[in-house]
Structure formats: structure tokens, C-alpha cells
Amino acid sequence: MGVGSCPRCGAEYERLAQHWAMSSRCSYPPIPGSVKQLLVGVLMGDGTIHSPSSTKNVRLEVTNINKTFLEWLDEKLSWLSNGVALKRTAMQIREENRKSNYDRFSSLNYEIRDQYVLTTARHPELNEFEEWYTNQQKRFPDKLRLSPRILKAWYVCDGNLIWGNKGHTRPQVWISVENESDRPGYVNSLFEPTPIDPKFNGGRLMLTSDETEWFFDYVGAPPSGFEYKFVTGSKEEYQSSKREFYTNSTTQTK
Numbered sequence: 001m002g003v004g005s006c007p008r009c010g011a012e013y014e015r016l017a018q019h020w021a022m023s024s025r026c027s028y029p030p031i032p033g034s035v036k037q038l039l040v041g042v043l044m045g046d047g048t049i050h051s052p053s054s055t056k057n058v059r060l061e062v063t064n065i066n067k068t069f070l071e072w073l074d075e076k077l078s079w080l081s082n083g084v085a086l087k088r089t090a091m092q093i094r095e096e097n098r099k100s101n102y103d104r105f106s107s108l109n110y111e112i113r114d115q116y117v118l119t120t121a122r123h124p125e126l127n128e129f130e131e132w133y134t135n136q137q138k139r140f141p142d143k144l145r146l147s148p149r150i151l152k153a154w155y156v157c158d159g160n161l162i163w164g165n166k167g168h169t170r171p172q173v174w175i176s177v178e179n180e181s182d183r184p185g186y187v188n189s190l191f192e193p194t195p196i197d198p199k200f201n202g203g204r205l206m207l208t209s210d211e212t213e214w215f216f217d218y219v220g221a222p223p224s225g226f227e228y229k230f231v232t233g234s235k236e237e238y239q240s241s242k243r244e245f246y247t248n249s250t251t252q253t254k
């Protein structure tokens with residue numbers, strides 16, 4: 001949360017970023033490298049950048065049904081986060097879907113959960129993320145390369161563990177990359193620093209079962225709230241962990 005005492009002048013503020021924007025003595029502390037990597041990974045996934053023309057600096061927003069994960073992220077971002085809030089209730093989402101005739105959603109009632117949003121403070125260092133948007137579409141920058149922290153944050157947003165049917169007992173990591181489906185060579189180059197070289201097809205990265213093991217060695221322990229996406233022991237274990245996730249980390253306002 002962005003509430004607390006300023007490391008420069010020691011005074012208490014409700015919104016530190018506002019203090020740094022207004023003050024002539026104090027200014028924004030730099031964003032720590034580890035936090036920056038987390039933001040890059042999240043922006044590759046569910047994050048979006050907001051840059052109304054009336055303000056100087058941009059902010060990042062992350063929308064997700066996983067309240068536990070957003071609270072974990074809030075803690076990691078520390079003073080850079082303005083906190084987590086309810087964005088839309090499951091009931092509102094269902095109502096909006098009904099109005100826009102998304103019939104296909106009616107069969108997924110179980111998946112309709114309340115949506116939460118984490119908003120960061122506006123910070124000059126976040127302005128570089130504006131480059132990611134060309135013609136309203138999100139595009140990853142050419143210089144981007146993955147690290148364990150970036151890949152992990154991206155995976156929990158846009159990736160899934162896929163279990164085949166009978167006989168095939170080892171899971172595979174899939175990551176959706178629709179926004180870069182026309183640049184397969186580029187998507188593969190992102191993985192140069194990693195131990196894997198996944199197949200990219202139809203806007204989706206598909207890791208083999210072996211690569212999936214190397215992937216989890218590389219990225220390390222799961223962030224709070226997304227433990228189920230790291231359960232590789234058996235399909236049963238995975239499914240029970242996913243049920244726990246819906247119970248413990250999401251809410252559903254009827």
C-alpha cells in the first residue's frame with residue numbers, strides 16, 4: 001500500500017506518490033529491480049497501463065479474480081501500490097454477459113468470480129511501459145528477455161498446466177501469447193536466457209513434459225494464490241489444489 005512515512009522527510013502520508021509529485025524537497029524513490037521485473041511479467045499477462053493525457057506519469061493496473069495473489073503483489077510492491085479493490089462482482093459480470101448475449105459464458109457459471117484490481121501509484125519510471133502500446137494493442141518490446149521472476153509472473157497470469165487423458169501422466173505448461181502470434185521468431189528469442197526452447201503455435205507456447213520440469217526448476221516457488229498452477233505430482237492433486245484455490249483465493253457475490 002502507498003500509505004506510510006516518506007523515507008526522505010519522515011512525514012506520514014495517505015498517498016506517498018502524491019507527496020512526491022507535489023513536494024519540492026522529496027521525490028520518487030527508484031523502483032527496486034526485483035519489483036520492476038515483477039511488473040514486467042505482470043504486464044506481459046493481465047496488467048494494463050493507464051496514461052490519461054492530463055497527467056504526467058502513468059500507472060499500472062492488474063485485474064484478476066485471484067484476491068490472494070493481488071494482496072501478495074500489493075505487499076511486494078510496497079509503497080508503489082495503491083492497494084487492492086473490488087472491481088466487479090460476479091453478479092455484475094453475469095448481468096453484463098447476459099446483456100451482450102455471450103451465451104458461451106452461461107455454461108461457465110463456476111468460473112464467474114468477483115474481479116479485483118490492484119492499482120499502482122503513478123511513477124516516472126513506469127512511463128517506459130507506454131512503449132508497449134502501439135495502435136491500442138499491447139506489443140512486447142524488442143529488447144525484452146525473460147528472467148525467472150518475469151517468467152513466473154507472466155505464467156501465473158497467462159499460463160496453465162495441461163493434463164492429458166489416460167496414460168499421459170505428466171503435465172505440460174501452456175502459455176497464451178495471442179498478441180504476438182505473428183512473431184514466432186521473436187517469441188522464441190524471449191527464451192534465450194532460459195533452459196527451454198518451447199514450440200510456439202497458433203498464439204500458444206507449448207512446453208514438452210521435460211521442458212515443464214525444467215521450467216519449474218527455473219522459475220522457483222509459486223506466488224501466494226497461484227499454488228495450484230505449480231502442482232505437478234498428479235492430476236488428482238492438481239484438481240484438488242485448484243478447488244482449494246476457488247474456495248480460498250476467490251469470492252463470488254451472487
Ligand SMILES: [Zn+2]
Pocket residue numbers: 006007008009010011019023026
Ligand atoms: Zn517526503
